[in-house]
Amino acid sequence: MDWDQVELNPKVVHAVKRANVKTFREVLSLSGPDLQRLTKLSHADVHHLQKTVAAAVQTDPAVTALQLYRGECPFLEQHQKLSLGCPVMDSLLRGGIPLLGILEIAGESSAGKTQICMQLCLSVQYPRKYGGLEAGAVYICTEDTFPTKRLQQLSSLQHKLRPEVPADVVKSITFCDNIYIEHAGDVDSLNSCISKRVPILLSRGLVRLVVVDSIAALFRCEFEAKDALLRAKHLLAFGATLHSLSHRFKTPIVCVNQVADAVGDSDLAQSNFGLLDKKVLPTLGITWSNQLLIRLMVSRTRFSLQERLPGLAAQPWHLGSVLRTMEVVFAPHLPQSFCYYTVSIDGVRGVKEEPAS
């Protein structure tokens, strides 16, 4: 701790050092009387010491919501959002994914979670005016190997998915080069990846998106039912690391989660899961849900677009594929709502629900 940072009477600094109080954290964690007892300073001195240390710790000034709204705060950027690459899904999220915080995509297998994540890894590389962040992505796989062939297919067809972006811009981005793929087979290697390797990539500005696909796999198999407390501890630590990464580098974090059957009514009563009737809940419990900013649930319906929404003038890319739903379960700035989407050869697109003319 740098005592030169704070303007204090040398007598006070000396007394504090003699009392073996080394860090700012200790100064603030001890109560007033405790500090008085340890340092033998007077009440007024201790009060002044704590206030000075507090001012050194909390350096960001107070901002008003108006300044935030006008984009005048560099350390709390809320205007820029990461686009998902599809205007329908972006409008479901009111512009896209916020840069600070953890977004979860939960759903059963083959609902399309990995497809959405891959599309995000591509859309983050576009320039800012097209909804990207001009940097690459880190994709941490914990389950299967990464589908590289599919990624190559998607990146070669980006010009079809994003017709609003000029062709030369799309051509100039080497999509596959900027996606860093990590594999983590257990919780320890995941933690070391998140705390050592990912910060290096982030600090060099090479990536501005972190995808963890999926967190459920590791935490569910390494911890048995009786280790619930230990699992909760690890989840909390993991979430805290992700949060600090997200804030330090202004990077969105996307986590993929699995779902499990809801057993009995009590589970569903504890936590409402949105508009659509569901028989499944995201796994990892309330410990993990408390860390999230936004939760999306995706699922696969049994219908195709023509069957479900027969009156809609179907766009060519939606034809022939199964209809899926993407639903906002909770978010601080979004109402509970959902949209349909399909997965086609060039990516994931939402279905725009306008009645056929």
Added chain:
Amino acid sequence: MQRDVASFAFAPAVKVRLISAGFLTAKDIRDLRPTELSKEAGISQQEALEVLQEVRRGPAEQGAAESRLTALELLEREQALCTVITFCSALDQALGGGVPMGKTTEICGAPGVGKTQLCIQLAVDAQIPGCFGGMGGQAVYIDTEGSFLVERAVDVATAAVQHCTLITKDTEQREALQSFTVETVLSQLFLFRCHDYVELLAQTHLLPDFLSQHPKVRLVVIDSIAFPFRHSFEDLSLRTRLLNGLAQQLIQIASQHSVAVVLTNQMTTRIGQNQSMLVPALGESWGHAATQRLILHWEGKHRFASLYKSPSQREATVPYQITPLGFRDVQLPDPSVTPADPSPTPGRYSRKRPRGEEGDPSDA
């Protein structure tokens, strides 16, 4: 004159030395010289000088011990304090008018149930001008989770301003409305961001000065207090100690500066006999910290707020809903239309979300 030496704010070691040297009241010390005092009591010259300065200050300058108050005076003082309305009249009624000033209120709930929504609503409602039934004050929002998104605050502020515009009747209200716009609401909402518990502790130390510099602040929200304290604590007794200290500081801030302090807490599961229940996080001892506790929960697809602990109000459970306009009442539906019927049917394209009927905001 006869004030005890022990009641002065000296360092404990100095106090012990003075008392064991025989100096029991202020009168004993007053007339001594610093060198005499330091020799008699065995304290350093500097300390003796400080002691004498403190003792010789007139009673008006000393940190005023609160003069005695009768219960009647306390009652009058409390009744003079206003409350911050929540725009959900059922909840306001259960709380006795709204969130009270001078006290700490804790809001617990599962993720997504509406804690941050209620906090943003309160931050806007604290600024409603007096002639519309509000307090016309400013608000401080301490965000530890990063869940304050300004676009939502804009939605809520716009709805509140619009509501006041619609109920404007006389010239006084029209004038007040000039200074109650979305921009002024946003400019009077002060935001602090704390990333861990050390920053939160630091912010709480800095808060009294901030409130003295901004005397119009009437509401302080900490969203949430659980988040920074739930990880990185190997020593749980340290956590309990820190939380208790924090609670004490907040109660002191609430009563000294006449602000309403609102804290948000998370829920955690507790394994009971055969079932697991959701209980507020941070442990049992934290349950004693706040003056009032409100628990938000789901029952099926509906949201309910329960007043769980309050010294002056009865326990009650009321329904509420979150609309694009903010935190509102649930309006009792037409018997012919089922409330919040969510299942999408083919052909219903235009509404992605069944828009609940707009609640009837309290016409305070």
